[in-house]
Amino acid sequence: MATNLFDLTGQTAVVIGGTGVLGGAMAQALAESGATVAILGRHAGRGAARVAEIAAAGGQAFFQMADSGDRESLLAARQAILARTGGVHSLVNAAGGNRPEATLPPGSDFCQLPQQAWRDVFDLNLVAGVLLPCQVFGETMLSQQQGSIINIASLSGILPLSRVVAYSAAKAAVINLTQFLAREWATRGIRVNAISPGFFPAEQNRPLLYEPDGVTPSARGKQIFSHTPMGRFGEKHELGGAVVWLASHRASSFVTGQNIVVDGGFTSVTI
Numbered sequence: 149m150a151t152n153l154f155d156l157t158g159q160t161a162v163v164i165g166g167t168g169v170l171g172g173a174m175a176q177a178l179a180e181s182g183a184t185v186a187i188l189g190r191h192a193g194r195g196a197a198r199v200a201e202i203a204a205a206g207g208q209a210f211f212q213m214a215d216s217g218d219r220e221s222l223l224a225a226r227q228a229i230l231a232r233t234g235g236v237h238s239l240v241n242a243a244g245g246n247r248p249e250a251t252l253p254p255g256s257d258f259c260q261l262p263q264q265a266w267r268d269v270f271d272l273n274l275v276a277g278v279l280l281p282c283q284v285f286g287e288t289m290l291s292q293q294q295g296s297i298i299n300i301a302s303l304s305g306i307l308p309l310s311r312v313v314a315y316s317a318a319k320a321a322v323i324n325l326t327q328f329l330a331r332e333w334a335t336r337g338i339r340v341n342a343i344s345p346g347f348f349p350a351e352q353n354r355p356l357l358y359e360p361d362g363v364t365p366s367a368r369g370k371q372i373f374s375h376t377p378m379g380r381f382g383e384k385h386e387l388g389g390a391v392v393w394l395a396s397h398r399a400s401s402f403v404t405g406q407n408i409v410v411d412g413g414f415t416s417v418t419i
């Protein structure tokens with residue numbers, strides 16, 4: 149029997165959005181703890197690069213093409229993963245993000261927010277991000293009577309940030325759905341939790357956090373530093389501990405319905 153609470157040897161972790169910045173770092177952490185990681189995404193080239201990175205660090209991973217906004221695509225991915233691994237122990241739902249059209253320009257009016265942009269952000273974060281993956285991989289976990297689901301929400305789902313209103317509302321719904329599923333499946337062997345990252349520079353938010361030179365923090369970036377007790381953005385590897393803890397049944401067996409905030413203290417203070 150493993151003596152390390154965080155040892156995931158012999159387990160399969162599915163990371164949707166593992167081709168991205170934060171999902172990739174979480175996939176890396178799970179692999180470092182011994183899990184075989186199935187990276188799901190829509191771009192084979194990015195998937196192959198992530199698998200190579202994990203292999204180079206001594207971990208085990210494979211890429212499975214899937215569009216998590218399409219149930220048929222997820223069902224096909226599930227079948228391929230199960231044929232290869234025989235089971236799924238944890239699921240990280242890291243597909244998500246904001247859309248520039250859904251961000252209110254400075255000084256602009258909420259009443260002008262385009263409805264289509266709102267829908268797109270909800271489709272990405274709530275439907276492709278959580279709903280469909282939880283339904284498809286939840287079915288597998290229910291039949292196994294075992295599993296840990298980790299939904300990636302955001303601190304903006306707790307405190308609505310200015311301008312990114314659709315994103316904040318969608319992430320609030322992700323936290324609520326996490327709590328619903330935790331209650332629904334608590335006696336059926338499945339734990340459902342969320343991780344809410346604070347500000348971590350990644351592809352989709354770089355233009356908001358930095359000036360066009362990519363190194364000087366933007367006015368918004370500076371505002372964030374001044375409100376963050378640790379005075380900096382997060383680094384992607386700093387999400388690894390939370391995801392491994394929640395994935396490990398031995399380490400977090402009595403933890404469900406929780407939202408673990410990793411934000412350098414941003415949500416713990418007020419002005």
Ligand SMILES: NC(=O)c1ccc[n+]([C@@H]2O[C@H](COP(=O)([O-])OP(=O)(O)OC[C@H]3O[C@@H](n4cnc5c(N)ncnc54)[C@H](OP(=O)(O)O)[C@@H]3O)[C@@H](O)[C@H]2O)c1
Nearest residue numbers: 165167168169170189190191215216243244245302348350
């Ligand atoms: N960065 C931050 O500061 C921050 C803060 C709080 C929360 N978050 C959340 O953390 C998660 C990861 O964000 P990130 O910053 O790492 O963004 P990212 O680098 O853009 O990664 C998102 C990934 O999601 C995948 N994806 C999007 N739609 C998909 C779909 N329909 N099917 C399958 N995969 C899909 C994309 O993969 P493919 O394009 O390869 O399909 C992409 O690699 C998101 O939920 C985001 O909202 C980020």
